[in-house]
Each structure stands twice: as structure tokens, then as C-alpha cells.
Amino acid sequence: MATEIRSTTWVNTNHPAPAQKPPVTEVGLIGWLRANLFSSVGNTILTLITLVVLYFIVSGLVRWALGAFWQPIWENRKLFAVGLYPAAQLWQPAAVLVMVSTLFGLSAGRWGSIMRNLGVGLGGLLLLFAIIPIGMEAQLVMAASLALLLAGYFVGVRVPIASGWLALGWVISLPLTFILLGGGINLPGLGLRWQFAPLVEVNLWGGLMLTMLLAVVGITLSFPIGVLLALGRRSRLPVIKWFCIGYIELIRGVPLITLLFMGMTMLPLFLPAGWGNPSLLVRAMTAITLFSAAYLAENVRGGLQAIPKGQYEAADALGLSTFDSLRFIILPQALTKVIPAIVGQFIGLFKDTSLASLVGLLELVAIGKAVIQQPEWLGTPGGIAREVYVFIALVFFVFSYGMSFASRKLESKLGFGKRQ
């Protein structure tokens, strides 16, 4: 018996009502405003209060910035950039900039990731200074560096340069920078003296160049020490372990400035009388390196702890020696994990180099103090301290924020710090 199923089933023969647009108050600009600024009475009050505060801050800042006296900064731009470096030999720092830009371009193309993010920032800065009329020669150097940065990037993308060679390039670039800036090699302690240009004493180096140099040298030299300390802290040998713990905690427990002063006054004491006194720059770099190593060790230790135990066991099972298992299995993984932390530490170190101004190095802040004291601005009503320090803060901000931005992009790419 055939049952007509269809007869017992209700079917809506009407077409469903056409979808209506959401009300204008829920989408678009108005909806966004309602959701984010005026969702409730309390929120609306909060928004209004914030608006008033914001108005006062912004209007005050704009009024101040327009009325401020920026001439001293513009006229001292060379001082802020390189300090007292002889004007006739400025091609030497320029050569360093060109070299670093090229290396940056190649690395950005070859390795990508954070180097590409940082390279974009460097390119932007070079472009900015190639356009601003800071001086024809300087602008040409900036433009050339930019061109080499871009060329390096495309070469790096196309040509598979061995990573080892590129890393070697970076390693060589550091002593090369010192030779280029110094105009040669002058190590009276070892009886070495060779020059290609008039020698430039390190006490003439200054400005942003010195700030960068201090930070880069600090993080570079502290890297091997920090890795060794981190490994030592996890060592099974109690003597080595406790030495590393003692060193790390001692350094982390005292302010950098005590170490800087200690480096200034006590480092010469520790050397044999025949060696003479190291230059201020060397003393400051030693203090900064020893300081940075302790913090770096803690960062690297974080990476080491994040390596699953199975990796160690697998390396042992393969019969790798302790050194080989570190070299091929453990450190490559641990160091990749801590790149963002090391970038963060570099930013901190970059900011901390400002303390070198307190021990007589002419880095950015010390130059700022010197500019404030210049006789031609002494009569300025209200002084020029505000302008100078805001400018220096801006310079630090651009670099620090730029680096932390690049690092955060990397972190989100690596998937760190993501929850839920």
C-alpha cells in the first residue's frame, strides 16, 4: 500500500523573507563607535573624560612643538650623528654605514624573518635622511646605502649565499668597523701600528654612532659569554654551576652604573702596571659586556629549559659527544627560541648605553648636554633643555620601538605568546 508521504509532511512553500540589512546603528562607523566608545553610560563618561584629557595633552604638545626652538638641534646635527669626529674624515663612518647596509640587505634577502623587518626600518630611515636636506654629501651616502640595501636584498633573495659566509661577514664587520673608524690599527700594548688615514682617537667618536657601537659591541661580545654562562648554570659540575650562578646573580643584583664606574676606576687597577690604562671606550665596553652577559645568560637559559628532555636523550642515543649535541641539536633550537628575548635585551642595552654619558663618553645624551651648554643658546628664554631631550628621546624611541615592533611581528609569526 502506497502511502503518500508528501501529504503528511508540511513544506513551507513560501520563500523565506529576504534578509534585512542590520540597523545602521550596529554596523559601520556608528556601530563601531557604539561598540567601542559608547556601549554603556559608564563607558560614555569614560570616553568623554579621555577625550578631554587627550585634548589637553595633544593641544599642549602641538602648541609647544610649534613654538619650540629647534634651531640648536638642526645646527648641531653633525654633533648628534658622530660627535667630534673630524669633519675631513667623515667618509670613514660613511663607509661603515654603506658596509652595514649592504650586509643588512643580503641578510634580509637570505634569512628574511626579523632581518627583513629590521631592514625595512633601516631602509625607511635611510630614505628619510636621503630626502631631508642635511647636506649634499651625507644625503648621497644615505642614498647609496639605500641602493646597496635594496640591491643586497635582491641578491640575497636570488643567490643562495651560504649562511656561514654571511655570518662570517657580520663577524668580520665588527673589527672592520673599528679599523675604519679609527683610521687604522693602533695597539701600543702589542706594538701594532698601521694606518690608512690620520688616526682618529676614540675619545673623538660620539653621538648616535657611539651609542650604536656601544650597544652592538655589548650584545655581540656578551653573546658567547652569556651562552657559556647559561650552559654553566645548567652544568652537573657543582663548581662551575655555582660560579655561574654567583656571577649572574651578582651582576643582575647591582645597577649598571655601579659596574660602569667600577670599569672606569677599577679596570685599570686590575691590569699589570706595564700595560698602561685602557681607553674610556674600552673600559665602558668591558663593563657593558660583563653586565649584558649576565642578562643574556638568563635569556638563553630560558631557551635551554624549553628544549624537551627527549632531544638531549636522542642526542645521547646517537652517540654525540656533549659538545656535538650542543652544537648540532640543543643550541640551534634554544637560540632560535630566544631571538625575540635577545632583541628585547638589545633594546634595553641600547637604552642603557645612555648611562655611558655619566662616565665621560660623548654618546647621544652627553652630546645633548654639551649642546645645551653652548654659549650661543644660553640667552634663550626657558633654555633649550626641553627641545634637546625631547629630540634625543625621539631618536631612542624610533630605534627602540622599531626594533620591538619587528620583534613582535616575528613573535606572532613564530606563534609565541598566543593564548586561547
Add this chain to the structure above:
Amino acid sequence: MASSTFPTTRPPFYRDTRVIAIILQLIFLIALLMTGWFLYSNMVARLAASNTAAGGTLSWAFLNQTAGFGISEGPAFRPDESYGRAFLVGVVNTLRVGVVGIILATLLGLFAGIARVSTNWLLNRLAGAYVEIFRSTPLLVQLLFWYAGVIVALPGIQDATELGNLGYLTNRGIHLTWVFITETGRLWLAWLQVSLVVGIAVSWLRRRYLDRNGLTGSAALPGVLVFLVLAVIGYVVADRAASMPEATAYELRRGNRGTLFEDVNRNGNYEPGIDRTLAYVPITLFDQEGHVIATGMTEGDGTFRFLNLPAEAARLEWETPPPLAISKPQLQGFNFRGGLSLTPEFAALLIALVIYTGAFIAEIVRAGISAVNKGQWEASRALGLNTGQTLRLIVLPQALRVIIPPLTSQYLNLVKNSSLAIAVGYPDLFNVSRTIVNQTGAEVQVILMVMGTYLSFSLITSLFMNWYNKRIALVER
């Protein structure tokens, strides 16, 4: 039949890991000692060649020598006191700026951190801009900006910027209206401590009672109530019953200034160190004919001073003050008297430290709150808790566990960063120690003292915060 050949001989000692470990450590230790000895002997040789006062030897005798320099703020310090005491004054000054800084930075950071997770876009972004700007610039630059760019650029004493009744801003410092504990207030202060103990005891008993009977409720509330009631009763009683010391006397100099003190040895003269000065006591000055020519209040050190009097004062009367008195700064001659005065150096250092550390704390608070699982919010909503209850009962207790460890290191950073005081001349521990080194040449000893002090700060703070962290940590069963 398989024959297993176990090695019957032990491996040679140079392949035995236990022996290798010991040898390695011995080599390390010897290298360490040799390096240390090399550095130490160089130092001794160089020090012997130098001819500074205490530098030639590594003796600690300089600590008892007369310092010969003054310290501009903090506990009173005279140039004829010793280097050792000068160092202690520096330590107190570091703690002064450190403790106040930690409290204010925590409040600012908490506020900005909660604003960072606010659903209000504008507030959220404003707090974000604050955090990014102040975290990405060096503290030293900020400090110099606040000092040289803001505070020193303020108007002079005579045309000070007035903040209504709150105080004055000048280039010689910030002068604030402030509440002080007066002479009779000392008694009340002691009573407050007793009340605090009673309050804690009450809340402890209440907690035990609640736990034993399986009841829910607040244990803290009764304790707080008991404390408040006791405090108010104490205040009223102290206000009514307290009186000035029997032997109160005053010293009047040049017709307009002097000291109010308790004449301990009853000889009628003020002798510093023996007689006790009386702080924040209302006083009235009379001239020869008995007319009132000025009314005011003694200061924290028991002194008073009135410039611009119509006539020379001849006599003074005092009243018994209430336990707490409000003191407003007043322009007297070339400076402000009364109220709370912050020197430009202290003010700049405090502002810089609070704003800088506040930005870091804000980020820690934000991270802590966002670390709490979204499900926790939703679950507490489902249980019918409102936003305030959710934050207080569900989210913050869990966020705190994430927040406490990095917060501890921020507190330590603040104390360590206060050593930047040397850039503006605030006499903190490090600044004073540099003065001592410059005068005595006792570089090595003073560096050891400074490092030891900072390390003990770190140790004490970490111990306390670890204890607190353990208290609030998740109890895993």
C-alpha cells in the same frame, strides 16, 4: 652457546666520567684562582704606587673619619660626622625614593594596565601610547627632561605656580599642602599600631570561625571595621585628653623666629640633642603690648619663623594640637615654609622613576589579566557575577599569580635605577658613595659596600615577594 664477554678491567681513569668531572672542576678552579690572584696582585701593586689618602691600603679606617661634606637632604647630616654615617644617610635616601616610587608606580601601573584591557577603545589606545612612549626611551633621558626641561624651567619662588590649595610649583622644588602627625599624634600613632594588631587578630579569629563551621563570608571586613572603630575612638580621645608636655618652653630669636621644645633638663635653654622639639603645634605671637601679631604652626623640626611681622614678638603661646594637622606651604622671605617640600632633585627622580616603571608595570598587569582564560570570564558571567565581582573574585586572584614574579623584578629595577640620581645630584646611596671615593680614594672598599647594599636590597625584596608569591600560589592537591 653465546658467550658474553663483560670487560673485567675498569676503564682507564681518563675515560671515567666521574674522574673527568673532578679533573675538569679542579682545572676550572685553579684557572679561576690564578686569574683572581693575577687581578688582585696587580691591584695591590697599583694601589701601593698611588698615593691617595686611603687608597694605598685596603683598610676600612676611613669609615670613622670626618666626612667634611654636607648632604642636602634626607636625615640631618653635619659635615663633622663620619663617612660611615654619610653612607647610611645615602642608603636612607635611596630607600626614601625607592619606597615612595614603588607605591606610586604600582598605582599608576595598575591603573594604566587595567586601562589597557578596557573595552573603551580610546582609553585603551591612550594607555597604549603611554606605555610605548615611556618604555622605548631611556630612563636617563626622561630624568634629565623632567629635571632640566620641566622642574628647573618652572617659575621662581616669587611668582610660583599655584595649584589652588594643593601647593606650589617652583624651580626650587615642589611645595605641597600635607597632613602631618603632630605632637599629640605620636600617642595616637602608637594606638593605631595596637588597633592594627587587634584588627588582624579579629580577622584571623573570624577566618578560623568561618572555616570551622563551614560558613562563607568575608573575614577581612570585621577586622577592618574593628580597626577603623578603634582608630576613630583613639583619635577622639587623643584630641580631647592629650596635653602638651609639662615643661614646654620656647626660644625666641631676633623677634621673629625660634624653637618650641620640651625642656627635658629644665634649664630654660634649648639644647639640641637633649631637649625634644615639638612639631606642628599651633602658636600665637604677641608683641610688647600683648597684641597678637602672628599665628601659625611650628614645623617638623619644632622651629618657627615669621618674616614681615609688624613688630618684634615678645611672647609666644601655644595650644594643644589635634593628632593630625594640615600644613600649607607659605612664602616666607626667599623660600616656602611649612607643608611638604620636595627638592627639585627628589621630585624629578621620583617623577621619572614612577612614570618609567609605571609603564612596565602596566604591561605586566595587562599580560597578567589577558593570561586568565576567557572561559573564566564567561563562566563567572554565567554564574551571574557582575564585572566588578568577576574582576575581584575570579580574574585578579588568578592574574596575580602571573603578575607577581615580573612585578618583583620591576620593583628591584626601580630601586637599582634610583642610582641614576647622580645625574641630577640627589644624594642617594650611589651619589654619596662617589663623593666618599673622591675624598678618600677608597675605591675598592666603597664599591664593595655599594654592591653589597644593592645585593641585600635585592635579596630582601626577593625573599618577601617569594613568600607572598607562595601564599597566593595555586594550591595543588
